[in-house]
Amino acid sequence: METRIIAAEDENMKEAVAAASELLAQGEVVAVPTETVYGLGADATNAAAVAKIFEIKERPAFDPLIVHIASVKDLDQVATVPDDIDKVFQKLISAFWPGPLTIVLPKVASIPDLVTSGLDTVAVRQSGNRVFRGIGRGFGKPIAAPSANRFGRISPTSATAVMKELGGRIPLIIDGGACRDGLESTIIRIEPGEKRPILHLLRPGPVTKKELQNFGRVVVERKRLIDEQPDVPGQLASHYAPRTPLYLFDKPADFRPEKGKRYGLMSHKGDPKAGYVGAHDWAVVESLSPGSGKLPEAAVRLFHVLRTLDEAGLDAIVAEPVTDTGLGQAIMDRLRRAAVNR
């Protein structure tokens, strides 16, 4: 299959939206930009279309998808909001929607079981990406979309990265440029709680724990996502994994290079004083935040840099840890899951 790319710039925004909506209406899948990562979208109400997502991604059927709505008034096509969490739910969506927050809610019957892997809950979000919203409105129905990578691999944050992951397997990629946040959405489940609502943090992401604490007591789940439950059948690929083994150490001295091997460093700021840069004669050094030295830049660049190092023909990649606070928690979550020694 030939994979077409349409750039959704101002002059051909209409063409891009029309082409994507048309394919979705025909029960096809399309790769689309969001503010977090690129998604592989299909009509969330069409089980046959959703089945294509699983097939193309080689994703196990026990791993449920996120459903995206174009407008809050479309929520009732996907989920219900129980009365006892309605107040906090409304506060959360007025603070974070449209945006990178996904909320797990009871599902309605018209969402096929395949979308939720048979669960009675569904993960919902409203993306703030202009192109994605245009497609959602043009199509007029909720869109099921996981990240547009093959299962267990690095999420794509550009149309080029989608092409590398799924080129030849899908008819169309809508190129909306680089993703603003670069990390997948934060996922929560809401529980009423006695005094304050309880927000179960299932996946850390661009909306941080600290931001969520304004709305309730945040409980970080250890067994967070369905695809991390040890009791699910089958062998799970590790997440966000590059093909090249990636190591994460607490300090530079823990790294013991083997003779004759080529190692690449994923540095945080590229700062020689930080210890990692000077710790070894690296074949390649890539920095996550070469400009600002700050975490948002590191988040935006993480998957891109991981991909670049993966393509550099190295024996192994060493990742320098970032501070485990704020956005750093989401970055460290992805690094730990990519690492072979964690």
Ligand code: TXA
């Ligand atoms: O930023 C994002 O969330 C991107 C863009 C495309 O929206 N999507 C994304 O989807 O990251 P995906 O499929 O790669 O990750 C969704 C995660 C999976 O780990 C899945 O197990 C979990 O959400 N999930 C989906 N439905 C769930 C549910 N009902 N309860 C708990 N976890 C759920």
Ligand code: MG
């Ligand atoms: Mg994913």
